[in-house]
Amino acid sequence: MMLASRGRLVLGLLAVLLASGFAVAPPAAGEVRAASPDLTLVGDARYDVQPQNRRVRxxxxxxxxNHLQDTATQRFYYDQTFLQVQAGTTGFALTSATGSPxxxxxxxxxxxxxxxxTFGQRIFSGKSASFRLRFDLPDPGGRAGRDVRVGRSLVSFPAWGFGSSSTPGGSVTVMFPSGYTIEVFGGAFSAPATGPGGTVTYASGRLADPATFSAFFLADRPASYVESTATAKVAGSDVKLTVRSWSDDPAWGTRVTGLFERGLPVIASEVGLPWTxxxxLVVQETVSRTTGGYAGLFDPSAGRIEVAxxxxxxxILHEASHSWFNGALLTDRWANEAFASYYALVAAAKLKEKADAGTLTPQLRQARIPLNAWGAVSAAAGTSEDYAYAASLALATEIGKRAGPEGLRRIWEAAAAHEGAYQAAGGGAAETVPGAPDWRGLLDLLEDKTGKRFDDLWRAWVVRDTEAPLLDARATARSDYNRLVADAGPWRLPGAIRAAMRGWQFDDATTLMAGARAVLARRTDVQSAAAAAGLALPNRLETAFESSDGVAAANDEADAELSTIQAIVAAANARPATTGPLEQLGLVGAAPGAQLVAARAAFTQGDLSAAARGAASARAAWAGASDAGLNRALAAAATLLLILLALVGVASSRRVARRRSSLERRGADL
Structure with a gap:
């Protein structure tokens, strides 16, 4: 992702280069006119670029x-006139073959x-005189945005035609030494001609009105760079800066190095993120041509910033801010440019640097586009590009006012950690999202981290017409979500709901929330049933609700808990109020009361299977106690009868044996 900065947020080269309001064309109405209608000046102007002398000759x-006509009594002549030439010109000389001009x-x-x-002679009616006026357009040095620059690396200057108003004739010729890549803005020139030694000549041909002719030349050629290094202390880290300035422009290197050294620590403190x-970090001097018409361009993959x-x-501070806002923290171009501009102004204010970011003028507003429609960095962009820069800064300013510095820091911290909005209640490890937030994720983070609304700003500045319905759906879904969060209380909503909200899948989120709301209604049923049974609920339903299976798992759990509660209640209802002999006999060796106590404890501990088994055993014991007692009584009676019969049999056998023995003795006696 390439990040660019507009020179004063205006693309037109003349507005960029001539930041001081320099007149690239002759004044429409000077204090003194160039010549009266009766005296005309016509001639050929030649501009010789002399970088070795840092001037244009x-x-x-x-x-x-003189177009006047003498009368019988008067003769008319001119011996002087006035002319307007470019500002800052020096070294004037006027020569002629005759006289002493x-x-x-x-x-x-x-x-x-x-x-x-001053002609140094009289030019009488109907007569003409030839002169050569020579002067220089010197490079004055100083301000980086000065209008005339003449050096080995860069040449920029305005070329005017000279002559009397509405007087055709004359021409403008501009000559460059070899090696320059030249652009001409304004004026009409034939194709450049290459001469001996590679010199390049532009020629206008005969001018219809030389007094109104103007052009602006911008030329550069491969420069030899001078590298300097510096170290900035940024958020506790030593950041090495490599500044590459043109060999003939050391002032640029000094100025840019100083601003980066002082600016990066301030920006880091305001943003609240470490240097990663x-x-x-390489900062390189360039012309706007090499930055696609932009005053600055940041290539984060190469760690290189080109600054015009x-x-x-x-x-410069805007480009420094791109060290954070470069596509890694935020996705959309408008967001990165917006906050790079925002923090550039914040840093400039703290550093007491004059910073002009431009304003969103009525003219720019006529080129309005939704910021989501702002395309990639391009040299072919026009007024819409200028609007987008100004509008994105205006939006960032409004966001900053509403969120506050600390609120913004919380948002950048979350974005840097890939933390999504709609985090689960109750803390714990933050849920993360892949990649940096786009315009949707940024809106969600803003509202989640500050508790304030920002969707009105998105409607006014960001979204396309086709995206506006998404904001409507979002508003409805968020209202539903907030109510559901309140209804859930300490319970966390299922992760699928939060994921759908983060992904702006509001139809899916609505369906999932309806299911979650039904589960919360069942939670009430379970709570009521448990309370009626005097049972303490385990946290199984909450765990199921918060699990990855969410609603489905919670419904299954609710079914299981209600069924277990019913089993425990049924077991308790099966307990007889009093027990007779048969019931007491049937319960000998059983402990259904203890089983029920154990079942209730197992339920509270979340062991529903054990609870259900214990409740079933207790219920069965109480319900079958009478039958079991009867069966045991009958079994006991039968056992006693068998014992009696056995005893009778034994006694009878003994009697028979005694009788036989007696008879045998009697027979022996006989």
Whole structure:
């Protein structure tokens, strides 16, 4: 993912380069006009780029013509005139084949320089005279965004045509030494011609109105870089900075190094996240061409930031903020650009750096797009790109006001940990999501971590028309979810519900929540049944409800618990109020009361199988006590009868034996 910054959030090169409001065209109405209608100036202007001297040498070969006509009593002539040339020009010289002409500056403004041309001769009616005006457009140095830069690495300057208003003729020629890649903005030139030694010449041809002709040249060529290193202390880590500035622009390196050294620690403190990048962060000077028309471009995969030579403090701090907002923390381009701009302004304020992020003007609002429609970094973007930069910052500002600094830090901490919204109640390990949050996940985190609403901002700034119904469905589902959370009390909702809410699968979430609500109703039934039975409930139903199987597991558990409660109640109901002899006999060796106590204890401990078995045994013992007593009594009676019969038999046998013995003795006596 490539992150880019607009120069003052305006793409048009002239607005980017000429940040001071420099006049790239001659003033429409100067304080002194170039020449009266009766005296015309027509000529050829040549601009010679001289990087070795850090200047553009301008030569204007002009012809001054007096169009007045003498009368019988008067002769008319001109011996001077006025001309407006670019601001900041120096080294004026005026020469002619005749006379002793001279030139003098009469006024300087930020937009132009007014000069007096003294011809050193009289130009009478109907006569013309030729002159050569020479002056320089020097590179003044200083401000990075200055309008005229002439060096080995970069050349930028405005080229004007000169002459009398509405007077055709003349031309503009611009000559560059070899090696530059040149762009021309404004003006009409033929295809450039390459001359001896690789010099490149642009020629306008004959001009219809040279006084209104203007162009702006931007040229760069492969630079030799000077590397410097520095170390910034960022969130307790030493961050190595490698700053690569053009060899002829050391001021850029000094300025950018200082801002990164001071800015990164402030941004880290405000964002509240540690520094996680490894290796050196490389910051390299460039022109906007190499950054696709942007004043800054961050390539997080390479750890390299390209910053335009003219970038101001806001752009530099914006790029520094991309060390965090680079696609790893947040997914969407608008969110990364929004908060890179937001923290750039926060840091600038704390560092007391002047930072101009631009404003969302009525003109930009006419190019409005939903921020979700903002495409990837592109050199072909236009006003919509400028709108998106300004609008995303406006949105981030509103979010920051509503969330507060600490609220934002909580959100970034959660996003960095891949922590999703809709966390389970009661703490525990956070549930994570794959990847960084997109616009949906960011909205959920904002509302979850701050307890405030942000969906109105999403409707106003973010979503496309086709995405707006999602916000409606979300509002309904979240209301249902919040009620369900309240109804569940200490219970955590099934993970499938939270996952569906995080994934914005609101139809699925609604179906799952209906099932969960039915389980909570059954929880009431189970609680009532247990209370009526004097039983303490185990936590099995809660565990099942919170499990991965959720509603289905909870319903099965509710069935099991209700069935076990009914078994225990049935066992208790089977216990006789009083026991007769038969019941007492039937219960000899059984302990249904102890079994019921054990069953109740097993239920409370969550062992439903043991509870059901114990209750069934106790119920069966009490219910069968009478029959068991009768059976035992009959068995005892039968046993006694058998014993009596056996005793009778033994006694009878003994009598018979005694009688036989007696008879045998009698016979012996006989």
């Amino acid at each position: 301008v030569t204007f070969d002009l012809v001054a013509t 001279s030139v003098r500056v009469t006024k300087r403004t930020a937009d132009y320089t007014n000069i007096r041309l 990048r490894t290796g050196s 030579y003219y970038a101001d403090s806001f752009v």
